[in-house]
Amino acid sequence: MKQSLMPPVVLTLVCVIVSALLVFAYRHTYVDTTGIMTEELSAACEEVFGKGEYNILLDKSQEKKTPLTFGVEGVKAVITDGRSKCFIEIEQDGYAKNGLHLLIGIDPHGKIAGIEFLSIGETPGVGTKVQDPKFISKFIGYGCGTDDASIDGVTAATFSSKGMKAACRKAVELFEKNKEAIFGE
Numbered sequence: 001m002k003q004s005l006m007p008p009v010v011l012t013l014v015c016v017i018v019s020a021l022l023v024f025a026y027r028h029t030y031v032d033t034t035g036i037m038t039e040e041l042s043a044a045c046e047e048v049f050g051k052g053e054y055n056i057l058l059d060k061s062q063e064k065k066t067p068l069t070f071g072v073e074g075v076k077a078v079i080t081d082g083r084s085k086c087f088i089e090i091e092q093d094g095y096a097k098n099g100l101h102l103l104i105g106i107d108p109h110g111k112i113a114g115i116e117f118l119s120i121g122e123t124p125g126v127g128t129k130v131q132d133p134k135f136i137s138k139f140i141g142y143g144c145g146t147d148d149a150s151i152d153g154v155t156a157a158t159f160s161s162k163g164m165k166a167a168c169r170k171a172v173e174l175f176e177k178n179k180e181a182i183f184g185e
Contacts, residue, residue, distance in 0.1 A: 028113040040118060041079065041089070048105035048114030049085045057182065058161065070181075072174050074098075075165070078182060084108040086182055089118070094130070096121040096165030102164075104171040110179070111143040111170060127160035135161075139168050144176050 037045075038053055045054045057068040057078045058117035079087040084103030086106045091098040099121040105114040115136050122128050129135070138151045148169065175182065 007104050021135075023063065037079070044103040044116035044118060045079060045087055045105070047116050048103070049081075052081045054079050054081055054085075054087070070174055070178050072170060074103075074170065075174060078174075078178075079103075080182055082183065084183070086175055088174060090167050090171060092163045092167035092170070094122045094160035095124070095127045095157075099127065099132070100160070100163045100167060102167050104168060106171060109143070110141050110172055110176050112172065115168075116140055121149045122157070122160045125182050126174075127157045129154045129157045130160045130164050139164070142168050144170065169181070 031108055041056075050153070058140060059066045059068045069075040069078070074091050076089040076091060079089065084107070088106065090100075090102050090104060090106045092100045092102065094100045101117070101119040101121075103116045104112060105116075116151040117131055120128055120131060122130065132154070135143060135154055141152070146164065148165045151165060153165075
C-alpha cells in the first residue's frame with residue numbers, strides 16, 4: 001500500500017514546490033508595461049505620422065496605471081503627441097474573436113491618416129488579405145459620416161472586412177466625442 005501511495009505524494013510535492021518557485025520568480029521579475037510605449041507601438045506610430053514624442057493617455061480616475069479607453073469596447077489605449085496626432089489602439093472581431101489588433105492614426109480633422117497592424121489572428125491567406133495596402137488605403141480619409149458601404153470589402157474575407165470597418169468607425173467616433181479630453185483642451 002505504501003509503495004503505491006508514494007509516487008503520487010512525491011509528484012504532488014514536486015508540483016507544489018515548482019509552482020511556488022514560479023510564483024516567486026514571476027513576482028520578482030515582472031515589469032508592468034501599462035502605459036509605457038513599447039518598441040512595437042512606437043514603430044507603428046512612426047509609420048503613420050513619422051518620428052515624434054508619443055504617449056499613452058492614462059485614466060487619472062484610476063488608482064493604478066490604466067490606459068484611457070473612454071469606455072469603448074475593444075479600445076486598448078489612446079496614444080497622442082499632445083498636440084494634433086492621435087492613435088487608437090483597438091482589438092476588433094473579424095472572423096476570429098479579437099482577430100484584428102490595429103493602431104489607427106487620426107489627424108486633427110478626425111480623419112484616418114493611417115492604419116498599422118499590431119497583430120492579426122484572421123484565417124491565413126483569406127482574412128489576412130485585409131492587410132493589403134490597397135485595401136487599407138480605402139480607409140485613408142475615413143471620418144464620421146463616411147458611408148461604410150462606399151468601402152468595398154475584400155473578396156472571401158467578409159467578416160475581416162466588416163471588422164476593419166467597425167474598428168475604423170469606433171476609432172473616429174471615439175476621437176470626435178473625446179477630442180478635447182484627448183488633447184487636453
